[in-house]
Amino acid sequence: MKCGAAVDDCSRLHGNRHCLKAGSCDGDLLHLSGVPNTLEPCRAIRSNRVASGISTARTAVSPVRQRRTRMPSSLRAAPPVKAPFPNSDIPAVRHGSRSRSRCKMGPIRCLGQVPTPTGNHHSGMYSLRLPEPDSSLSVYRAESEHPPRGRRTVPSLPTQSASADTPSRINDAPRRRKAEGGRQRLAGGFLAAEPLRDVAALLDAYQQGLVFHSLCAVTRLSIPDRMADGRRDIAALAEETGTDEDALRRMLVLLAGSGIVDVDPGRVSAELTERGKVLCRRHPMSLWATFATFGIPDVGNALTETLKDGGPATRHALGVDFWEHLAKHPDQQLVFGQAMAEQARLLTLPCVPLLDWPAEGTVADIAGGIGVLLADILDEVPDARGILVDQPEVLGRARTYLSEQGVDDRCTVRTGDLFVPPPRADVYVLSRVLHDWDDDSVAAILAAVRRGGDDTAVLRIFEDVLPDDAVPSAIQAWADVAMLALYHRAKERTLPEYRRLLERGGWRLERVVQGPPGMCVIEARPLATP
Numbered sequence: 163m164k165c166g167a168a169v170d171d172c173s174r175l176h177g178n179r180h181c182l183k184a185g186s187c188d189g190d191l192l193h194l195s196g197v198p199n200t201l202e203p204c205r206a207i208r209s210n211r212v213a214s215g216i217s218t219a220r221t222a223v224s225p226v227r228q229r230r231t232r233m234p235s236s237l238r239a240a241p242p243v244k245a246p247f248p249n250s251d252i253p254a255v256r257h258g259s260r261s262r263s264r265c266k267m268g269p270i271r272c273l274g275q276v277p278t279p280t281g282n283h284h285s286g287m288y289s290l291r292l293p294e295p296d297s298s299l300s301v302y303r304a305e306s307e308h309p310p311r312g313r314r315t316v317p318s319l320p321t322q323s324a325s326a327d328t329p330s331r332i333n334d335a336p337r338r339r340k341a342e343g344g345r346q347r348l349a350g351g352f353l354a355a356e357p358l359r360d361v362a363a364l365l366d367a368y369q370q371g372l373v374f375h376s377l378c379a380v381t382r383l384s385i386p387d388r389m390a391d392g393r394r395d396i397a398a399l400a401e402e403t404g405t406d407e408d409a410l411r412r413m414l415v416l417l418a419g420s421g422i423v424d425v426d427p428g429r430v431s432a433e434l435t436e437r438g439k440v441l442c443r444r445h446p447m448s449l450w451a452t453f454a455t456f457g458i459p460d461v462g463n464a465l466t467e468t469l470k471d472g473g474p475a476t477r478h479a480l481g482v483d484f485w486e487h488l489a490k491h492p493d494q495q496l497v498f499g500q501a502m503a504e505q506a507r508l509l510t511l512p513c514v515p516l517l518d519w520p521a522e523g524t525v526a527d528i529a530g531g532i533g534v535l536l537a538d539i540l541d542e543v544p545d546a547r548g549i550l551v552d553q554p555e556v557l558g559r560a561r562t563y564l565s566e567q568g569v570d571d572r573c574t575v576r577t578g579d580l581f582v583p584p585p586r587a588d589v590y591v592l593s594r595v596l597h598d599w600d601d602d603s604v605a606a607i608l609a610a611v612r613r614g615g616d617d618t619a620v621l622r623i624f625e626d627v628l629p630d631d632a633v634p635s636a637i638q639a640w641a642d643v644a645m646l647a648l649y650h651r652a653k654e655r656t657l658p659e660y661r662r663l664l665e666r667g668g669w670r671l672e673r674v675v676q677g678p679p680g681m682c683v684i685e686a687r688p689l690a691t692p
């Protein structure tokens with residue numbers, strides 16, 4: 163809901179050029195933190211009134227119910243006004259009055275607006291409201307703007323220059339900032355160039371967590387699939403999917419902020435955006451299973467324990483290892499296999515044409531999942547034969563998949579264990595397997611594969627390779643912590659680390675072929691004496 167006040171009322175402190183052009187304030191009315199169903203005027207109106215000490219008469223915040231309230235002192239902000247929800251019995255809350263303790267945030271100071279780092283908020287802006295200095299967040303209040311002891315002033319917007327009647331300490335701020343490299347000195351001994359932007363960036367990360375979990379929730383309940391063919395009435399969608407209409411509506415509104423769905427202003431219907439359609443099963447680049455699979459969203463809350471002891475969050479959250487858990491839950495095993503297939507299409511299949519495959523030889527994909535990579539290799543080399551090795555729970559779906567791809571007549575499917583030598587083959591493939599394991603296990607897996615093949619065998623490891631002279635990229639760091647969370651001491655590795663482990667397993671690193679971003683093929687041949 164927009165403020166709509168005349169420019170005269172709010173442009174001075176609003177700092178929003180668009181507001182000046184439009185002739186009326188387009189600031190959003192603020193939802194009062196911790197108090198449902200209450201709205202207060204946009205912060206510009208509040209700050210302006212507080213600064214001038216005027217009483218709030220009829221404001222321009224129609225259609226919100228307005229009250230005539232005399233401002234008790236220049237310290238007090240205009241009262242929030244209760245939204246006209248006829249069935250609500252929640253009273254309006256006035257800061258500075260007896261009822262101020264009702265607000266969990268405490269008295270609110272409005273410090274300005276900062277663009278979100280991702281720009282994905284509805285308005286593209288955050289309205290930041292920080293509590294008074296007695297709260298822990300007061301660290302963000304610039305020391306140079308502290309009023310002399312015993313005197314309280316209205317806090318100014320951080321970008322506003324000091325006016326003639328502000329205390330002399332404020333006038334020192336530009337000089338002190340220059341001396342501190344343009345950074346503000348904050349309470350607690352902190353220095354920061356753009357503290358509000360820092361707060362906004364952290365809040366953005368905080369919010370994205372809930373967006374991620376909501377995406378997983380709606381995808382698990384196949385909501386995107388039900389929206390694949392166009393705009394849907396939310397009530398009908400809830401009934402069809404057995405979900406709570408109110409919860410569904412609110413989550414869809416949240417996802418609208420990330421460009422996943424478009425919700426109409428009345429919040430009656432919703433439609434997937436093109437981005438949102440990637441969550442549909444039948445999308446050619448579907449990420450349905452990636453979001454629907456059991457995994458990070460289910461164990462992420464145990465990362466604190468992982469941080470303490472380095473053990474997988476999975477074990478802390480479930481009491482068993484990830485693979486053990488999947489083996490006990492065939493439905494989740496199926497979705498996990500599909501998630502691996504989705505990611506293989508994006509990451510490993512583009513590598514296949516970059517490599518020479520033996521025209522008439524045998525390729526064994528060890529822990530090859532449902533066989534997406536092996537089917538693609540066999541498709542590339544029409545006279546080659548394949549062996550797919552994985553756990554028994556995965557192989558049922560694998561047989562179906564290989565048959566759908568028309569390569570089942572050239573492919574053997576074998577139950578096998580990574581730590582037991584596989585059948586003889588000309589080329590062994592280990593795709594996105596080694597990063598699931600700790601160093602000793604990786605060395606043991608490599609040694610087992612070495613014992614399975616003869617001296618002419620070639621090993622191709624499909625993995626991302628971390629830089630050994632730079633900080634890993636954000637996505638590499640994400641994958642690394644995801645491995646830490648899911649499996650025992652699992653990790654992404656650098657090339658020197660792979661070389662050492664290969665040698666421990668009886669292999670010599672020969673070359674690395676760069677695939678699409680996030681994927682390489684490390685090629686190795688047997689060491690002379692295994």
Ligand SMILES: C[S@@+](CC[C@H](N)C(=O)[O-])C[C@H]1O[C@@H](n2cnc3c(N)ncnc32)[C@H](O)[C@@H]1O
Nearest residue numbers: 502506529530531552553556578579580593594
């Ligand atoms: C991360 S997935 C990779 C699947 C596939 N290679 C790919 O790139 O999509 C790891 C695979 O290892 C298999 N796996 C886990 N432990 C295993 C074991 N002890 N023996 C054989 N396979 C195992 C899982 O069933 C799963 O298919």
